[in-house]
Amino acid sequence: MAVLTCRAAISGATGEDHTVQPQEVQPVQLLTPDGKLAENEVYGPFIAELSAEKLRELYRYMAMERRLDAEATSLQRQGQLALWAPALGQEAAQVGTIAAIKSSDMVFPTYREHAMALYRGISPEELLTMFRATRHTGWDPRDHNFHVYTLVLAAQTLHAAGWAMGINQDLRMGSVPRDRAEDEIVVACIGDGATSQGDVHESMVFASSYELPLLYFIQNNHWAISVPTRTQSRGPLVNRAQGYGFEGVRVDGNDVLASYAVATKLSDEIRAGKGPKLIESVTYRMGAHTTADDPTKYRSSEEVELWEGRDPIRRYRSWLSSADHADESFFAEVDAEYKDLAADMRRSVLAMEPIDLERVFDTVYSEPHRQVETEKAWLKDYEAGFAEDQTEAGTAR
C-alpha cells in the first residue's frame, strides 16, 4: 500500500470550469474490515514492535469506552445525566492515537474524547460529573495532562497552540530541562464540524509560523450534528494541512492499528522538531450527536448499516483472535470486568452531590472580589425566592 500523505489536488483549471476538483485521498489502513493485517512498509513496523500485552490493552480501552457509553446513554435516558455525547464507533480512532503519544504530552480534548480520557486514567465517575452537572469538570488537567472537556467548539485548538508556544518558550529560556521540553508535544482534538471555526484557522497559522510541536487530531465522524462533512469541506479535510504548510495524513479511524501507527510516526517527527502535523481520522459517529439529538431525522439507515460493517471493535477482536494475541477467556474476562464497571458507574452517579455554588464563586479570583460577592448575593437571594415545596424537587439543577 502506498504511503498516502496530503497532496494538494490543484490540477489546474480546465477550460471554463474554474472550480478546483478535490482529489480523494485513500486513508491509511492496516486492518481490513474483515480483520486481516495488510503489509505496509511505512506503518507496519510500528505495529510489529507492539507486545501482545499492549495489543490487548488497546482492546481493553476500546471495550471499556463502549460499555461506558452504553451505560451513560441509559443513565441519561433515565434522567440521571443532563446530557451525554456518545463516542460510539470512534473507539479505535481515539485509543489508537492516545496510545501512540507519551503520558507527558498535553491533550486538549473536545467533549467526546471518552476513550482518550479513560486511557489517561480518568475514572468513569470523574468523566460523568460534568454530564450530571454536578461539577464543571471532574478532573484536574495537571493530574492527567488532559485538559478539561471544552464545550466551546474549537476553542481548545487555540489553547493547544498557546500551550505549544509555551513549550517553545521554555526551550528558548531554558526554564525547564532541555531534554524534557524537547520531548514534549501537544495534541489538539477537533471534530470535522469544528474545522469550520475561525479558531482552527488561527491555531493552524500560529502552529505553522512558530513551528509548534502540535498534532491536530481531527476525528471526521461524518456528521456535525445534522450537517454532513461534505457540506463543510468539498475535499478531504486532510488537504487543508498543506495550505498551512505542514503535513497531514488521512487514516482509517476504525482501524486501531493504523491509528496507532500513523500517530506514532507523526508524533515522532514532531518530537524531532519538524513542526506541526495533522491527522484526519475517518470514522463514524454510530450514535446521536448528543442525547438531545435524533439522527434518524437526517441520515439514512443504509448509511448506518454500512458503517456497522466497519465496526472497529469487532474488526480488531477478530484479528487479535486469529493472530493468537488473545483467546476467548480474555474477551470473557473483559466483558465481565466492564459489566461491573457499569454497575459501579451507576452507583457513583446516583451518589453524586450537587455542585456547591458557593465554591464556584469563591474560585473565580484568588482574592475576594466585590463584583463576585455581589453576584453571589444576588443568586442566593434568587435561590431563596422559590416556593418551599418545589425547591425540594430538582436539587441537581
Add this chain to the structure above:
Amino acid sequence: MAETFNLPDVGEGLTEAEIVTWRTTVGATVEVNDIVVEIETAKSLVELPVPYAGIVTELLAAEGETLEVGAPLIRIAAEGEEVPDPGSAPEAASEPAEQQSPEQPAAEEKPGRSRSARAKKAAAQKREGSERGDSERGNSQRDGSARDEQKTPTQNEALVGSGPKADSASRRVRTRSTAPDLVDLEGLEIAAPASASGTYTDIADIVARASPPVRALAKRLGVAVWELVGSGRNGQITRDDVERQAQQKREQRASGQMPAPGAPAPGRRKTTPAEEGLLFEGPREENIQVRGVRKATARNVTASATTVPHVSVFKEVDVTRTMELRQALKKDPSYAGLSVSPMLFAAKAIIWAVRRNPQVNATWHDTHYTLKNYLNLGVAAATPRGLVVPVIHEAHAFNTRGLAAALTQLAIDAREGRTTPGEMQGGTVSITNIGTLGLDSGTPILPPGQASIVALGAVRKKPWVVEGQIVPRDVMVIGGSFDHRLIDGDLAGRFISDVAAVMEQPGLLID
C-alpha cells in the same frame, strides 16, 4: 419494594413527551437498562431504558397519551416480592410499599440509595391524597393519567431542565422577585472600583458615556460633558444633549442669567487665584489622563522597582584629563558637528569596564541568568514627551568617533520625538546623565531586563588633593544602580571603580 420510574427529560429542557409504544407488559421481568417504552418528544423518538430490575407491576400511562416530565411512568417490584394482581386497585400495589419503606431498613437493598426525609414527606403527601378523595384518585389512576401524582417527589428524581426551556409551564414557583438590576452590595469591606460611583467625575466614565465626536462637539461649543446626564441608551451622552445644553447656556447668557465666558461674576470683579485660595488659575483639582511615555515609564519603573532589589554605589573622581582630551577632540576636524561630551567618554569607559566585569551585563531569570557577550547601551534622555531610553546596539563595535556620531544622532532623534519603540528595545546596560540637570548623584531605577545603569553627575571645579597639594580639578560623581540578585556591592564597586579609572585616566583606553 416497588420502584417508580418517572418520565425524565431526555432532551435539553423538554417538558413533556408522548407515549408511543410500550415494549413491556405488566407481569414481565425486566433487567436494568432494558428498553420498556418508546416516547416521542418535541425533538425525537426515544427509547427509554428502565433503571430498575424486577417485575413490571403497573404501566401508568396509555399509548398515545402525553405526560409531563416528572410524571410516573412505570412501576417495578423487586423479584420475589409479592406481585399484586394487575386487575386490583392501584392503592393495593403502591400504598403499603410506600408506607412501610421509611421505617424498614431492610428495604434498602440497593446500595447508594437511601430513604430520605423527602421520601417520608412523599409518602405522607400520598396518604393525605388518598384520604382526600379515594374514589377520585382511584379513577384517575385507572384511566392511567395519574395527574394527582405529578408533583410527588420520589427518591432519585430525574434531572429536569438542563438547558433552555421549551416553555415555561413547569418552572418552579417563585414567592417573590429578586431585583434583576442589583449592581452592588452595601456594607461590603472590599473596595469598590473607582468607576462604580454614580458621578461623572471619572475620565474613563466620561469616555465610556460620550463618543469622540460628541466630546469634540462639546469642546467646540464649550459644554462641560461631565455635567450632562445622558439621554441615550445606557446613559450615553448624545449630540442632542450637548446641543441642548449649549442652547440653554446661550439663552441664559442672553437673558443675563449667566455670565459670558471670561466675564467677571455679576456684582464683583474677577478674582485672582490667590483670593480663591489657589496656586494658579484653574480648577482646584484636575484629573489628567495618563498616556504615552508617562504611562510606559510608570509601568516600567513600577515593575522594576517592585521586582528588582536595587543596590547603588557612588564614587567621586577627578576627570580633568578626560576634560582635556575632550577639548583636544573638539578641535579635531573629524569630530566636526559631533557632540563630544563627558557622556562619550563615560560610554567608552563602560564598554571597557564591562569587558573586565562581564556579569554586570546580564539579565536575571530566577532559575538562571543570561550573560551577554555584546553591549547594547541604553541612553536615558529627558525629552518633551518624557523619559525615553533609546539604545545604541552593539555599542562595543563602534570606534570613538562612531560612538560620538551615534550619541549625537540619538540625542537629536530623542529631542525631536523621533525615537521609535524599536530603538528603545534590547538595551543591556544603560547610562543616565543627570549632570545635565546640574545634579551630582542619584539612584536610578533599572530599565526592565537590565542589571546595571550608570549615573553621571555634573562636572564641577573642586578643590582636590594632588600629590599633597590642594589644586582646582574637574570632579564628578559616578554612580549607578544594580540588580542585587546578580550583582553584589563588591562587583558593583569594582565596575564603577573601573569606569572611574578610565574617566580619571582615559589613556587606559589605548590597547
